[in-house]
Amino acid sequence: MSYYPYLVAGWLLLIGVFGVVRSRNLVQAVVSVSISQSGTYVLLLSVGYQRHATAPVFGSTEKPNLQVVDPVVQALTLTDIVVSATVTALLLALAIQVAKRHGTVDPDQLSALEG
Amino acid sequence: MSRSVRYTLFFAGGALVAVLFVWAVVGMPSFGSNFHPYRDLAIGATIAHGTANAVSSVNFDQRAIDTLGEETIFFASVLGAAELLRPSKEEREAKREHGGMFRVMASTRFAGYVLLPLTLLIGLDVVAHGHITPGGGFQGGVVLATGVHLLYVAGSYDALERVRPVHLYEYGEVAGALAFVGLGFAGIVIAGSYLSNIIPYKGFGHLISAGNVEVLNFAVGIEVASGVIVMLAHFLEQAIALQGGPHE
Amino acid sequence: MNDVVLVIALTLVAIGGTAVVMTNAPERQAVTLGVYGVLLTTLFFALQAPDVALSQLAVGTAFVPLMVMLAIRKIRGGRQ
Numbered sequence: 001m002s003y004y005p006y007l008v009a010g011w012l013l014l015i016g017v018f019g020v021v022r023s024r025n026l027v028q029a030v031v032s033v034s035i036s037q038s039g040t041y042v043l044l045l046s047v048g049y050q051r052h053a054t055a056p057v058f059g060s061t062e063k064p065n066l067q068v069v070d071p072v073v074q075a076l077t078l079t080d081i082v083v084s085a086t087v088t089a090l091l092l093a094l095a096i097q098v099a100k101r102h103g104t105v106d107p108d109q110l111s112a113l114e115g
Numbered sequence: 116m117s118r119s120v121r122y123t124l125f126f127a128g129g130a131l132v133a134v135l136f137v138w139a140v141v142g143m144p145s146f147g148s149n150f151h152p153y154r155d156l157a158i159g160a161t162i163a164h165g166t167a168n169a170v171s172s173v174n175f176d177q178r179a180i181d182t183l184g185e186e187t188i189f190f191a192s193v194l195g196a197a198e199l200l201r202p203s204k205e206e207r208e209a210k211r212e213h214g215g216m217f218r219v220m221a222s223t224r225f226a227g228y229v230l231l232p233l234t235l236l237i238g239l240d241v242v243a244h245g246h247i248t249p250g251g252g253f254q255g256g257v258v259l260a261t262g263v264h265l266l267y268v269a270g271s272y273d274a275l276e277r278v279r280p281v282h283l284y285e286y287g288e289v290a291g292a293l294a295f296v297g298l299g300f301a302g303i304v305i306a307g308s309y310l311s312n313i314i315p316y317k318g319f320g321h322l323i324s325a326g327n328v329e330v331l332n333f334a335v336g337i338e339v340a341s342g343v344i345v346m347l348a349h350f351l352e353q354a355i356a357l358q359g360g361p362h363e
Numbered sequence: 364m365n366d367v368v369l370v371i372a373l374t375l376v377a378i379g380g381t382a383v384v385m386t387n388a389p390e391r392q393a394v395t396l397g398v399y400g401v402l403l404t405t406l407f408f409a410l411q412a413p414d415v416a417l418s419q420l421a422v423g424t425a426f427v428p429l430m431v432m433l434a435i436r437k438i439r440g441g442r443q
Binding site: 001004005015019035045057068069078082085089092095 | 377387
């Protein structure tokens with residue numbers, strides 16, 4: 001249990017790359033990249049976790065409880081999730097454009113770099 | 116590169132990465148330990164600046180410059196996708212009328228009408244209370260943008276187009292980004308450093324507290340909501356309105 | 364007790380990620396991606412991160428699967 005979350009994060013990273021290698025469709029490759037990204041979120045949040053600590057939100061109490069998990073890694077992850085979704089959208093727009101140009105989205109058939 | 120070569124390369128490289136990763140992981144402090152020096156510093160600064168949500172404080176007060184960078188990435192992606200999804204000349208000429216293409220069930224329409232104002236209100240609440248409860252500009256912006264598209268789910272694409280003039284939301288996105296940058300420059304004028312917390316932050320846990328965090332939350336909320344609406348507008352236009360595929 | 368919840372959530376996330384990658388049809392991947400987003404949300408809650416869970420829920424269940432479906436529909440456009 002001491003290292004299990006980190007290993008799950010590493011597994012998600014590698015399985016995402018495997019998805020890109022295995023894909024037969026550019027949209028599948030883009031979805032696999034987003035699985036890899038979620039591996040980094042799991043890693044960041046696991047680094048900041050502390051047993052028997054609560055969330056770093058204090059609400060309206062006057063005397064806040066200071067045994068909280070790390071807010072810095074949560075701040076990193078939270079903006080990253082929204083921005084990565086937008087970059088995924090950009091990649092999907094690229095896939096649509098490739099389909100319009102070449103008529104196919106199979107990576108095995110899109111081998112030549114044409115002008 | 117054929118598939119079998121690709122697979123071999125992946126397994127070789129992946130095995131190496133896995134070995135290095137496991138070696139790095141067993142050298143880390145174990146999961147759930149008590150050693151978090153950044154946490155102690157960040158929580159101290161959060162309480163000193165009167166913010167009740169430590170994550171929002173780190174995002175918009177202590178490390179606001181990083182959020183500005185993320186916001187710029189967001190802006191650039193929306194711009195890039197809008198540029199890539201511009202309709203070509205053949206598509207513009209082939210644009211069809213598509214009113215009332217499919218029937219929506221009465222229960223779906225009712226659920227949409229009930230949930231649309233509710234979702235917009237919840238989105239505004241998440242943006243406005245970002246410095247007290249979990250939430251903030253990024254989450255609330257996405258909730259607002261997807262709430263507007265309930266009109267498409269429960270109604271028709273024409274109804275959505277009437278309510279959503281895209282150029283208005285493009286201006287909204289720019290306004291949000293400029294507000295963020297402008298408040299930073301105001302920080303230079305008043306306090307001497309970019310994006311320092313200049314609005315007074317007395318009170319802890321009240322609606323008016325935490326200074327800059329509130330205003331920046333609204334700026335980011337406007338920008339993210341407008342950006343997501345613009346992005347979805349281009350995708351919907353390509354997939355629904357312009358039904359020319361790759362061979363037409 | 365929270366340890367048991369964490370182990371279950373982490374295992375479900377690992378299985379969910381593998382399921383998304385191993386799905387062959389792209390339109391089914393959009394659905395699996397939505398389910399994976401909900402599994403990630405529960406994991407983030409168990410790790411005491413409500414802000415991050417809210418962000419993942421808003422983005423991963425409504426925004427990304429919708430765009431994947433729209434992209435697939437556009438790419439398949441004239442060929443059906």
